[in-house]
Amino acid sequence: MTTAPVQAAPATVARTARTADRQPGARLVTRDLSACYGGFVAVRDVNLVIEPRAVTALIGPSGCGKSTVLRTLNRMHEVAPGAGVSGSVHLNGQDLYAPEVDPVNVRRTVGMVFQRPNPFPTMSVYENVVAGLRLGGTRRRRREHDDVVEEALRGAHLWHEVKDRLRRPGASLSGGQQQRLCIARAIAVRPAVLLMDEPCSALDPISTLAIEQLLASLRTDYTIVIVTHNMQQAARVSDTTAFFNVTEPGGPGRLVETGPTARMFTAPADPATADYLGGRFG
Amino acid sequence: MSRVETYATAALVEDALRGQRLPGWAAPAAAGLAVMTALLLAVATPVDGVAGTAVVAVLLFVGLQTAWSVRVEGRRHAVDRLATTAVHAAFLAAVLPLLSVLVTLIAKGIRAMSGEFLTTSMRGVSPTSAGGGLYHALIGTLEQVGIAVLLAIPLGVLAAIYLVEYGQHAGHRGFARAVGFVVDVMTGVPSVVVGLFVYTALVLTLGLGRSGLAASVALTILMLPMVVRSCEEMLRVVPDELREASYALGVPRWRTIVRVVVPTAMGGIVTGAMLAVARAAGETAPLLLTTFLSKSVNADPTNGPQAALPTFLWDQIASSTPASVDRAWGAALVLVLVVTALYLTARILARTTGVKR
Ligand SMILES: Nc1ncnc2c1ncn2[C@@H]1O[C@H](COP(=O)(O)OP(=O)(O)O)[C@@H](O)[C@H]1O
Ligand SMILES: [Mg+2]
Numbered sequence: 001m002t003t004a005p006v007q008a009a010p011a012t013v014a015r016t017a018r019t020a021d022r023q024p025g026a027r028l029v030t031r032d033l034s035a036c037y038g039g040f041v042a043v044r045d046v047n048l049v050i051e052p053r054a055v056t057a058l059i060g061p062s063g064c065g066k067s068t069v070l071r072t073l074n075r076m077h078e079v080a081p082g083a084g085v086s087g088s089v090h091l092n093g094q095d096l097y098a099p100e101v102d103p104v105n106v107r108r109t110v111g112m113v114f115q116r117p118n119p120f121p122t123m124s125v126y127e128n129v130v131a132g133l134r135l136g137g138t139r140r141r142r143r144e145h146d147d148v149v150e151e152a153l154r155g156a157h158l159w160h161e162v163k164d165r166l167r168r169p170g171a172s173l174s175g176g177q178q179q180r181l182c183i184a185r186a187i188a189v190r191p192a193v194l195l196m197d198e199p200c201s202a203l204d205p206i207s208t209l210a211i212e213q214l215l216a217s218l219r220t221d222y223t224i225v226i227v228t229h230n231m232q233q234a235a236r237v238s239d240t241t242a243f244f245n246v247t248e249p250g251g252p253g254r255l256v257e258t259g260p261t262a263r264m265f266t267a268p269a270d271p272a273t274a275d276y277l278g279g280r281f282g
Numbered sequence: 283m284s285r286v287e288t289y290a291t292a293a294l295v296e297d298a299l300r301g302q303r304l305p306g307w308a309a310p311a312a313a314g315l316a317v318m319t320a321l322l323l324a325v326a327t328p329v330d331g332v333a334g335t336a337v338v339a340v341l342l343f344v345g346l347q348t349a350w351s352v353r354v355e356g357r358r359h360a361v362d363r364l365a366t367t368a369v370h371a372a373f374l375a376a377v378l379p380l381l382s383v384l385v386t387l388i389a390k391g392i393r394a395m396s397g398e399f400l401t402t403s404m405r406g407v408s409p410t411s412a413g414g415g416l417y418h419a420l421i422g423t424l425e426q427v428g429i430a431v432l433l434a435i436p437l438g439v440l441a442a443i444y445l446v447e448y449g450q451h452a453g454h455r456g457f458a459r460a461v462g463f464v465v466d467v468m469t470g471v472p473s474v475v476v477g478l479f480v481y482t483a484l485v486l487t488l489g490l491g492r493s494g495l496a497a498s499v500a501l502t503i504l505m506l507p508m509v510v511r512s513c514e515e516m517l518r519v520v521p522d523e524l525r526e527a528s529y530a531l532g533v534p535r536w537r538t539i540v541r542v543v544v545p546t547a548m549g550g551i552v553t554g555a556m557l558a559v560a561r562a563a564g565e566t567a568p569l570l571l572t573t574f575l576s577k578s579v580n581a582d583p584t585n586g587p588q589a590a591l592p593t594f595l596w597d598q599i600a601s602s603t604p605a606s607v608d609r610a611w612g613a614a615l616v617l618v619l620v621v622t623a624l625y626l627t628a629r630i631l632a633r634t635t636g637v638k639r
Binding site for chain 2: 108111120134189
């Protein structure tokens with residue numbers, strides 16, 4: 001399992017993900033990426049470059065395929081029955097969809113945080129954080145786990161709030177704390193990329209602020225892709241923005257344009273982007 | 283002038299918000315009146331007996347309360363009271379027989395209880411005389427049900443896992459449907475028929491002879507569909523979000539099932555499995571066919587007839603002497619206690635793995 005292809009081939013990713021300085025970071029490149037559910041093509045021909053150590057925001061109206069694209073980046077898309085993918089996603093030159101690549105290893109390298117906080121209800125705060133390590137089969141000593149838990153919880157800006165109740169059920173935390181617990185759980189397995197699907201849409205403004213601050217600090221270590229329906233949030237947290245849209249009704253979503261966030265919000269190239277960012281639809 | 287207006291408006295608002303309600307003593311008063319009238323009717327008319335009087339009292343109470351409520355509070359509150367009364371009555375109708383069974387069981391079963399009853403067999407004790415005990419039957423039931431649990435629960439849980447976690451996927455659908463169909467058919471097979479099947483297949487054809495093991499196989503077949511169906515339902519209500527959260531951490535599917543899905547459903551799985559155990563522990567007909575009866579202790583489930591609590595009970599009732607009927611009640615009480623103890627143990631074990639609160 002340790003000699004699995006995806007970690008063996010882009011050796012840089014596997015190694016740098018575990019060391020303090022993460023040169024050169026993880027770059028994701030999609031080429032003609034299309035994804036379908038059964039016969040329905042949800043997104044078509046997405047060509048997107050996701051730079052390392054930066055936050056890339058995926059925005060666009062509901063149903064344009066943002067979540068679908070995100071889930072193709074760590075091969076979670078194929079979990080849905082009948083789901084299919086064509087095209088390619090390269091992580092530092094390694095095609096994640098190459099036949100010899102094990103999706104389990106892809107997901108260890110590309111972590112994910114979901115829209116609704118979903119801590120494991122059978123586990124304590126502590127157990128939730130180390131769930132990826134324990135369940136993934138990495139055997140470590142207690143001490144090492146203790147260190148991982150503290151580091152991940154500090155990384156998720158949650159340590160001070162929960163350090164006295166690590167043995168309490170993970171589900172006993174507030175919604176915002178649960179979401180940060182899920183982020184801690186994701187970074188505890190030391191991925192190179194962090195995918196977040198509307199991580200704040202189920203949270204109150206204070207918790208949203210906490211997560212946005214967290215993003216700013218995670219940005220220096222991880223490649224982050226965040227889906228958000230909140231344009232102000234995209235403007236605040238992201239370096240690059242990618243705008244998706246459905247052009248014909250019932251048709252597939254497409255990547256309309258992508259660029260530095262500042263330029264996208266001030267001088268978008270496509271009129272549809274300008275209309276969406278200007279609040280004229282979506 | 284304006285002050286009067288204000289008062290008038292305030293009164294109106296109060297009326298609109300509050301409305302008229304029946305006082306708190308109305309329901310007890312109606313109940314008392316209904317009971318007294320029912321008692322009078324019981325004395326004065328041919329309708330008597332406890333059940334008849336109770337039914338009359340309930341009907342009178344419902345009529346009285348509804349009429350009174352309609353007049354004072356209006357239709358909506360009257361219907362509300364009617365529905366509340368119906369729910370309470372349904373609750374009592376469900377619980378009273380259960381309580382009655384329990385009380386009777388304890389009252390009659392306790393008479394047979396003694397150290398001797400729990401520690402000796404019926405060897406050399408005639409059905410008509412007092413004394414003897416159910417030790418041999420207790421050993422038999424614990425062994426037969428124990429083996430059946432070891433066979434049926436792992437098999438049933440694995441089948442349910444297959445149906446829920448793999449059965450949806452292309453390539454598994456046909457087989458999963460076939461498994462589901464067989465499980466449904468098994469649910470409908472009467473226990474005597476299962477006993478006959480094991481008797482002909484194992485005892486006669488394979489020449490196993492009557493034994494506790496043959497009985498365990500029959501009990502396994504009876505428990506299996508219940509375990510599969512209840513476990514399946516519990517696994518289906520585990521949210522997909524939890525499976526996805528686990529996959530997204532790079533946890534393989536089988537580890538996700540064993541470490542996330544099954545523990546989350548553990549409480550329900552245990553309850554379902556224990557219902558199956560309770561049913562199996564009380565089965566009589568298949569035991570008579572597969573292991574028959576024994577008056578003495580046989581601790582070896584692979585060899586020769588073994589006693590069991592249900593067959594012991596059946597045998598003692600069939601003798602129908604005062605001493606044997608007492609022993610039968612004692613056996614019934616012990617059977618219920620054994621099932622309860624198993625259930626409590628399982629719940630406590632499930633606590634350590636299940637959902638944290
Ligand atoms: N599991 C699924 N099965 C079938 N269709 C789906 C599924 N998930 C999403 N879709 C469809 O795919 C399209 C894109 O969905 P999604 O990626 O969730 O959009 P977004 O996240 O941008 O709102 C939508 O038309 C949606 O109805
Ligand atoms: Mg979405």
